[in-house]
Amino acid sequence: xxxxxxxSEGSPPPAGVPLSVETxxxxxxxxxxxxxxxxxxxxAVGLTxxxxxxxxxESLQRTIDTGRTWFWSRSRAELWPKGETSGDRQYVREIRLxxxxxxxxxxxxxxxxxxxHTGSWSCFDRRLAVGPGVPxxx
Amino acid sequence: xxxxxxxSEGSPPPAGVPLSVETxxxxxxxxxxxxxxxxxxxxAVGLTxxxxxxxxxESLQRTIDTGRTWFWSRSRAELWPKGETSGDRQYVREIRLxxxxxxxxxxxxxxxxxxxHTGSWSCFDRRLAVGPGVPxxx
Numbered sequence: 066x067x068x069x070x071x072x073s074e075g076s077p078p079p080a081g082v083p084l085s086v087e088t089x090x091x092x093x094x095x096x097x098x099x100x101x102x103x104x105x106x107x108x109a110v111g112l113t114x115x116x117x118x119x120x121x122x123e124s125l126q127r128t129i130d131t132g133r134t135w136f137w138s139r140s141r142a143e144l145w146p147k148g149e150t151s152g153d154r155q156y157v158r159e160i161r162l163x164x165x166x167x168x169x170x171x172x173x174x175x176x177x178x179x180x181x182h183t184g185s186w187s188c189f190d191r192r193l194a195v196g197p198g199v200p201x202x203x
Numbered sequence: 204x205x206x207x208x209x210x211s212e213g214s215p216p217p218a219g220v221p222l223s224v225e226t227x228x229x230x231x232x233x234x235x236x237x238x239x240x241x242x243x244x245x246x247a248v249g250l251t252x253x254x255x256x257x258x259x260x261e262s263l264q265r266t267i268d269t270g271r272t273w274f275w276s277r278s279r280a281e282l283w284p285k286g287e288t289s290g291d292r293q294y295v296r297e298i299r300l301x302x303x304x305x306x307x308x309x310x311x312x313x314x315x316x317x318x319x320h321t322g323s324w325s326c327f328d329r330r331l332a333v334g335p336g337v338p339x340x341x
Contacts, residue, residue, distance in 0.1 A: 192300075198270075
């Protein structure tokens with residue numbers, strides 16, 4: 066029998082779906098003097114913080130239009146569709162706006178190896194400091 | 204019988220405990236041109252992202268020394284011990300450093316009403332956009 070025509074490896078990645086937007090809230094997004102807003106990308110399943118990246122107005126709009134994360138690369142000064150070549154794409158479930166309008170949390174389904182260019186699932190793999198906290202019984 | 208001398212309402216908030224630090228990593232923290240690094244504060248219990256705030260070198264050091272979050276208020280241009288007056292303190296369990304050294308994730312035990320000045324648990328209570336994501340079976 067013939068092999069299947071398309072293997073998992075060869076098949077194209079899933080397309081994203083445009084997001085539904087609260088347009089009133091979109092008007093409240095505040096970009097900084099450089100035209101950027103920090104976006105905290107969080108794994109929608111495990112809730113791990115995956116990365117912190119920056120969006121400008123156009124990358125936010127492309128994220129909304131495609132259902133995948135687009136960022137502004139400050140070092141390369143270009144729009145950047147996350148995982149376009151690596152396959153480590155992020156498909157958006159929610160974008161949440163901070164109380165002051167100047168930061169975002171983006172809940173995603175992370176595909177591929179993970180979010181980090183090092184190959185790690187999260188960019189926050191290094192533990193700088195630890196303490197006991199003070200647990201509450203809430 | 205006499206009432207207890209100290210009620211829950213009247214007792215002082217718990218003291219924080221100094222954090223244990225990886226000093227090699229502390230040298231890798233990169234502050235931006237304004238001397239700041241964004242800190243994503245995450246609830247250590249529920250893993251909700253509570254707030255995004257900024258630290259300078261001194262507020263990071265005070266956070267380490269006290270086991271509670273200290274930030275730099277960009278609007279008031281001053282060091283700010285979170286929850287000092289409100290009681291909405293954050294006791295640190297972990298500080299994690301991003302792969303490029305220019306962002307932090309701080310896992311905390313949130314006390315009091317929550318992290319947001321609006322009285323909400325999280326500063327990210329507003330949903331700007333929603334989509335289906337693309338679930339994976341990992």
